[in-house]
Amino acid sequence: MSTISIKIGKGKDVAHLSKEVCEMMLRDLERAQRPVLEATKCALDNSFYNPKVGYLTPGNKKVKTELNVSSVQKMARAIFMLEILLRNIKVGAVNNKRELYYIAKGEVKHNPKLKSLDFADQDESDAIIDFICEMFEIYREELNCFANDRGGQTYSLQLEVTETMPDGKKAVIDLSKLGTSPFQPKNRPQALKLKAKKKIDFALIVESEATANTFVSNGFTRRNNCILIGAQGVPSNAVRGWCKLIQDQLRIPMFFFGDLDAYTLQNIFRTLKAGSAASLIRNSDFSAPDVKFLGVLPEDIKKYELHDYGVKETDVGEMRALKKAKDALDNDPFFKDKKNKHLSEILQWLLKNKRRCEQQSLFMVDPKDPTMPEKVILEKIKKGSYI
Amino acid sequence: MAAKIESSSTAEYFAKNLQQVGFSSPTKAVLTTLKEAVDNSLDACEFAGILPELEIKVNRVGKGSQKNTELISIVVEDNGPGIDPDDIAKVFGEYLASSKFGKGQCSRGQQGIGISAATTWAQLTSASGVTVITKTKNMRKAVKAIVDVDIKKNKGILRTKDSIDWDKPHGVRVEFKMDGRIQLNGEGGLLTYVEGTTLVNPHLNLRYKLLDEDWVDSKRVTEEIPEIPAPVNPHPHTMKLGEFITHAHLYGGISLSKWLKTSFSRVSDQSIKDFLQHGLKKNMLNTSVNKLTDEDFKAIYKAIQDTELMAPSTKSVLTVGEEALSKSIQKLGQVDFFSVLTRKPKICDAKPVVVDVAIARFLNRGSEEDQVQLLRFANRVPLQFDKAACAITKAIESVNWRSYGLNQPKDSVPYGPYVFAVSVVSPFIKFKNASKETIDASEELVEELRLALMQAGQKLSRHIRAEVRAEDLERKIRHIEQFGPILVEGLVRMTGANEKRKKAAEEGLKKLLGRDASAAEKDVKEAHGKLEEMKAKQAAKGIGHGTEMTEAIAEESIETTESLKTEAKKEDKTEKKSKKEQPQKTAKKRK
Numbered sequence: 014m015s016t017i018s019i020k021i022g023k024g025k026d027v028a029h030l031s032k033e034v035c036e037m038m039l040r041d042l043e044r045a046q047r048p049v050l051e052a053t054k055c056a057l058d059n060s061f062y063n064p065k066v067g068y069l070t071p072g073n074k075k076v077k078t079e080l081n082v083s084s085v086q087k088m089a090r091a092i093f094m095l096e097i098l099l100r101n102i103k104v105g106a107v108n109n110k111r112e113l114y115y116i117a118k119g120e121v122k123h124n125p126k127l128k129s130l131d132f133a134d135q136d137e138s139d140a141i142i143d144f145i146c147e148m149f150e151i152y153r154e155e156l157n158c159f160a161n162d163r164g165g166q167t168y169s170l171q172l173e174v175t176e177t178m179p180d181g182k183k184a185v186i187d188l189s190k191l192g193t194s195p196f197q198p199k200n201r202p203q204a205l206k207l208k209a210k211k212k213i214d215f216a217l218i219v220e221s222e223a224t225a226n227t228f229v230s231n232g233f234t235r236r237n238n239c240i241l242i243g244a245q246g247v248p249s250n251a252v253r254g255w256c257k258l259i260q261d262q263l264r265i266p267m268f269f270f271g272d273l274d275a276y277t278l279q280n281i282f283r284t285l286k287a288g289s290a291a292s293l294i295r296n297s298d299f300s301a302p303d304v305k306f307l308g309v310l311p312e313d314i315k316k317y318e319l320h321d322y323g324v325k326e327t328d329v330g331e332m333r334a335l336k337k338a339k340d341a342l343d344n345d346p347f348f349k350d351k352k353n354k355h356l357s358e359i360l361q362w363l364l365k366n367k368r369r370c371e372q373q374s375l376f377m378v379d380p381k382d383p384t385m386p387e388k389v390i391l392e393k394i395k396k397g398s399y400i
Numbered sequence: 401m402a403a404k405i406e407s408s409s410t411a412e413y414f415a416k417n418l419q420q421v422g423f424s425s426p427t428k429a430v431l432t433t434l435k436e437a438v439d440n441s442l443d444a445c446e447f448a449g450i451l452p453e454l455e456i457k458v459n460r461v462g463k464g465s466q467k468n469t470e471l472i473s474i475v476v477e478d479n480g481p482g483i484d485p486d487d488i489a490k491v492f493g494e495y496l497a498s499s500k501f502g503k504g505q506c507s508r509g510q511q512g513i514g515i516s517a518a519t520t521w522a523q524l525t526s527a528s529g530v531t532v533i534t535k536t537k538n539m540r541k542a543v544k545a546i547v548d549v550d551i552k553k554n555k556g557i558l559r560t561k562d563s564i565d566w567d568k569p570h571g572v573r574v575e576f577k578m579d580g581r582i583q584l585n586g587e588g589g590l591l592t593y594v595e596g597t598t599l600v601n602p603h604l605n606l607r608y609k610l611l612d613e614d615w616v617d618s619k620r621v622t623e624e625i626p627e628i629p630a631p632v633n634p635h636p637h638t639m640k641l642g643e644f645i646t647h648a649h650l651y652g653g654i655s656l657s658k659w660l661k662t663s664f665s666r667v668s669d670q671s672i673k674d675f676l677q678h679g680l681k682k683n684m685l686n687t688s689v690n691k692l693t694d695e696d697f698k699a700i701y702k703a704i705q706d707t708e709l710m711a712p713s714t715k716s717v718l719t720v721g722e723e724a725l726s727k728s729i730q731k732l733g734q735v736d737f738f739s740v741l742t743r744k745p746k747i748c749d750a751k752p753v754v755v756d757v758a759i760a761r762f763l764n765r766g767s768e769e770d771q772v773q774l775l776r777f778a779n780r781v782p783l784q785f786d787k788a789a790c791a792i793t794k795a796i797e798s799v800n801w802r803s804y805g806l807n808q809p810k811d812s813v814p815y816g817p818y819v820f821a822v823s824v825v826s827p828f829i830k831f832k833n834a835s836k837e838t839i840d841a842s843e844e845l846v847e848e849l850r851l852a853l854m855q856a857g858q859k860l861s862r863h864i865r866a867e868v869r870a871e872d873l874e875r876k877i878r879h880i881e882q883f884g885p886i887l888v889e890g891l892v893r894m895t896g897a898n899e900k901r902k903k904a905a906e907e908g909l910k911k912l913l914g915r916d917a918s919a920a921e922k923d924v925k926e927a928h929g930k931l932e933e934m935k936a937k938q939a940a941k942g943i944g945h946g947t948e949m950t951e952a953i954a955e956e957s958i959e960t961t962e963s964l965k966t967e968a969k970k971e972d973k974t975e976k977k978s979k980k981e982q983p984q985k986t987a988k989k990r991k
Contacts, residue, residue, distance in 0.1 A: 035894035042888065043901060045908035082876040082913050089883040092890035129882035 027155060028099050034148075035092065041080075049079045050088070052147035057290040062346035062353075067286070067302025069347060071293040076147070086129075087141070091148075093117070093130050094141045098156040105179050107157045114138040150294045154250070159200045164245030165252035166195035166222060168229045171213050171238055175206040193229070195243070202254035202298070207262040215394060216240040216259050218252075218304065220271025220281060220372055231383050237391070244271070248285045250292075256285060256301035267301060268399060270390060273309035273321070274331070274369040275338035278360060279345070282306055287347045305399040307390065309370045311362050313398075317378050317389060321370035331369070338364055355400040418524075421517045422837070426469045429521050430580035431593060431784065433474050434458065436514035437574050438597060439781055440491075441478035442604065444572070446628055448481040451620065452601070456608040458590060464579035465525055472580040477573040482536035485543040485561070492519050492530050492547040492574075493556020516556075518576055520549050525579035529559070533573040535566050542566035584610060588784045594618075595732055596775045596782030599758075600823050602724035621727035626718050633665040635712035636704045637750045638828060645697045648689045656692065656700065657685040666710045678706040711747040718754070719745075720780065720823055725758045732819060734763040739859035743852045748844040749830070755852040756823040759860050766817035772806075774813060776839075777823035783837050790832075791841035792822045795849035804857040805864030822849065862934050866927040873923075880913040 034050075041048040052075065053059070059074040078084050097116055101108060108116065114135040121131045132138040146153050153159075170189040174196060177183055188196050189210075198205070214237065219225035222243030228234075234241050240259060244252055260267060269285060271277045283289075286304050288296025314321050324331045338360045341348050348357040363369070375386035382388075393399060418424075422432035438454065445452035455477040462471035483491055492515055519529040528546060535542035546559040584591045590610055598606055598618045603625055606618040639647065651659050660667045660675075676682055680703035684696060692700070722740045729738055738760035745754045766773055776783040776792045787793050793813065801807075801814040808814035824839055832838040839845070888909060892902045 032894055035891045039888075039891040039895055039897055039901065039905050042891070042905035042908040042912075045911045047912055080909075080912065082879050085879050085883040085887060085909075085913065089887035089890065092887060092894065096890065096894065127886060130886060 060290045064352040068296040068300040101157045163249040165198045166243045169240040171211045173208040198255035202258040216267045218242045253299040260301045267304040268307040276334040307399040319374040426581040433518040437476035444480035453479040453605045469579040474576045482570040483534045489556030493549045522578040531575040537570045600780045602728040653688045674707045679703040720756045733765040736761040737863045741856040751828040753826040757856040758821040772818040775821040785837040791839040804861035869927045
């Protein structure tokens with residue numbers, strides 16, 4: 014029995030390494046030995062928060078798949094899917110997971126010998142794609158498998174983006190020329206290069222895409238040298254990679270503004286800032302540890318006399334989020350680390366008071382002034398009222 | 401001026417409240433009438449030591465007097481000892497006239513309400529009560545009579561009484577004509593009732609004809625008449641104060657001490673001494689119970705309740721029995737496999753109780769998508785309504801059947817082609833209502849039922865586990881055949897390996913997976929062995945299984961793996977040899 018453990022660094026040739034894995038498996042089989050494929054365990058119990066880098070990193074736990082009668086199907090499917098993905102890379106084609114599910118079905122349709130590999134539903138093919146990624150410790154984008162570019166609509170009058178196209182050509186996007194249309198970042202931030210035409214003071218990521226749009230319509234980007242992004246809920250890979258890119262390439266202060274509730278704090282903000290347990294192998298490129306939590310903070314409720322309200326016991330979603338918040342305080346290495354003490358204090362406050370306050374409540378501070386939320390945000394940035 | 405207070409007779413009360421005793425709808429009226437007549441016949445046969453031969457005929461004979469009803473004729477004939485002609489009016493026309501009331505025996509009927517209620521229903525809906533033919537062994541001719549209920553006086557009236565020839569040596573035949581509707585199948589169906597009755601009365605020969613169906617003969621599976629245990633005196637801890645006082649008045653002028661010792665079970669001289677320590681006044685012991693005041697009874701009752709007494713005897717209960725159940729359950733259909741269990745008598749809520757459970761999977765009954773068919777019995781009488789509140793249902797829902805291999809939504813009755821037959825026998829069953837359709841779900845009884853069900857479930861899981869293992873083996877073999885070659889071909893394509901390497905890899909894979917199949921086969925054998933062990937134990941008790949399905953599956957699976965097994969054994973030997981030869985090489989590689 015031999016263990017096939019692959020360590021791929023950035024820029025390594027996936028095709029070459031795939032061939033290496035297959036060669037080792039074949040060699041084991043020739044000797045009637047069981048090949049064992051090893052993948053990083055992407056789960057909370059293998060997550061460590063490194064305050065120096067600021068995101069969740071994987072521990073040493075591995076998920077081993079040894080060839081036996083139960084795993085032979087999984088291994089055969091993994092090799093089958095790997096062939097499809099490598100073919101895509103070779104010809105420069107890209108697909109999302111749903112499309113790959115249908116491509117796999119098409120292969121089976123045209124080759125009856127492969128019938129037993131047929132995926133009954135997309136969950137099955139998704140699991141195989143994830144397994145390949147975890148085994149090679151690569152992002153699925155590196156296998157030309159992209160997710161929907163959800164969220165991240167970006168507005169700025171100072172930012173210029175240069176995108177290197179698959180054919181090597183470059184496209185330059187001046188965001189100030191887009192009118193009221195936003196720039197939509199792609200899932201492959203490595204292909205983007207950023208430039209500030211004029212000094213940019215800060216980037217503001219707003220949880221609600223609609224509220225971000227309102228800010229732009231009311232002149233936020235005209236009055237401030239900034240980048241304004243709508244996160245659209247839990248940040249997608251595109252949003253996470255995009256924020257990381259802004260952080261690394263522009264080195265400007267970054268702030269997140271969203272609801273004051275357990276879900277926002279642990280699902281949205283934590284994922285943006287430090288990544289997630291499910292994506293341990295990609296957090297280094299898909300988290301922006303410098304982003305600060307601008308609010309809504311518990312003290313803002315009192316200071317700006319914001320309307321907050323109790324979480325209803327009957328609200329299943331909210332109650333689940335509170336339960337998860339308790340688990341996070343006990344088990345999540347991000348919230349357990351003293352570097353994020355103030356964030357865990359907010360979670361504790363939410364658990365204790367069972368109240369929530371929405372980001373849009375800033376519009377009640379002075380209902381006659383549509384720019385009031387902007388004024389509050391700028392005041393908070395100026396006074397350092399963030400965590 | 402206050403309204404005039406009038407008293408009504410018991411019959412008047414029941415005539416106005418027939419829904420309380422099982423006559424709440426035309427459909428239920430037919431079933432309840434049949435049930436009451438059959439109960440009486442079976443009880444009579446058992447008490448007389450006669451193997452019961454019953455004939456049932458239910459038919460539509462015209463239009464009913466009420467809207468949406470039909471005129472139904474229900475005939476039940478038995479070979480019991482017969483009823484003395486002088487008692488006919490009392491048995492069929494008078495409420496609360498019973499030979500079994502409060503006797504502490506496991507009889508089906510208890511209070512003497514049911515059959516009089518059936519007569520009342522017939523009388524109210526078709527203007528004629530019940531037609532009875534009876535003959536005892538001392539009579540040369542039988543007596544045929546039509547009995548009505550005098551509702552005002554709670555008395556039976558014989559409208560006609562004739563002597564007739566009847567070729568039976570003894571027995572009773574009753575015929576009711578009444579408004580009703582007939583439901584054959586389903587939980588409240590007549591067929592379900594008939595099947596259930598034959599299941600828990602394995603000594604019964606039943607011939608029946610329902611509507612236009614052919615006559616069906618259901619033969620007895622045992623010649624043994626259940627021995628009805630002798631009645632026992634009530635245990636003082638099972639009585640309420642009112643019952644306690646009424647009980648005293650049945651015994652006339654005897655002393656308290658004598659009354660306590662002779663009219664209750666588990667009360668001895670020592671118990672009397674213990675009562676004294678718990679507040680019973682010594683001077684009362686020799687006082688006649690007739691002279692005791694209610695206050696005295698209260699004090700006596702309290703002292704008794706505060707004293708610990710030996711639990712009631714469990715000798716008064718009878719069981720259906722594992723052997724008989726295992727035979728009669730096979731009458732319900734083609735049984736795939738089954739598990740039967742009879743618990744030892746147990747005291748629940750200070751009353752002796754015996755629980756029998758039979759769980760059977762059928763090849764031609766039910767499906768995986770349907771809930772299991774639940775047959776509930778109380779004192780060997782099927783319970784067909786108000787399932788949800790019954791102790792038996794509650795106990796079934798509380799068991800985790802998933803751990804025994806059955807499909808079950810959380811806290812619910814499981815699914816699958818199974819029949820769950822659960823019987824509770826006790827001289828003092830507490831029902832939720834007078835129509836005796838639901839057993840009261842006391843904590844102790846539910847727990848006892850739960851234990852019985854879990855034990856039966858464990859037995860059942862041996863069968864299911866053996867099947868699952870065999871399926872697992874089949875799946876593994878299928879996997880080897882399906883995915884092995886594809887995996888190797890994929891690897892060969894990716895690496896560009898030649899045909900020689902491909903063959904070597906295929907051979908290697910076959911050996912590896914053959915070893916796994918061999919291990920799985922061992923599991924199957926092990927599960928099969930355990931099942932056989934259990935069957936042997938049951939066979940020793942006289943419980944035989946109808947089909948040997950699991951055996952067939954296991955043998956078939958073993959056969960198909962024979963080639964792989966040989967291959968794996970060969971390989972094991974080679975591998976052991978090569979391991980000995982190359983230990984260093986392997987160690988190095990693993991580093």
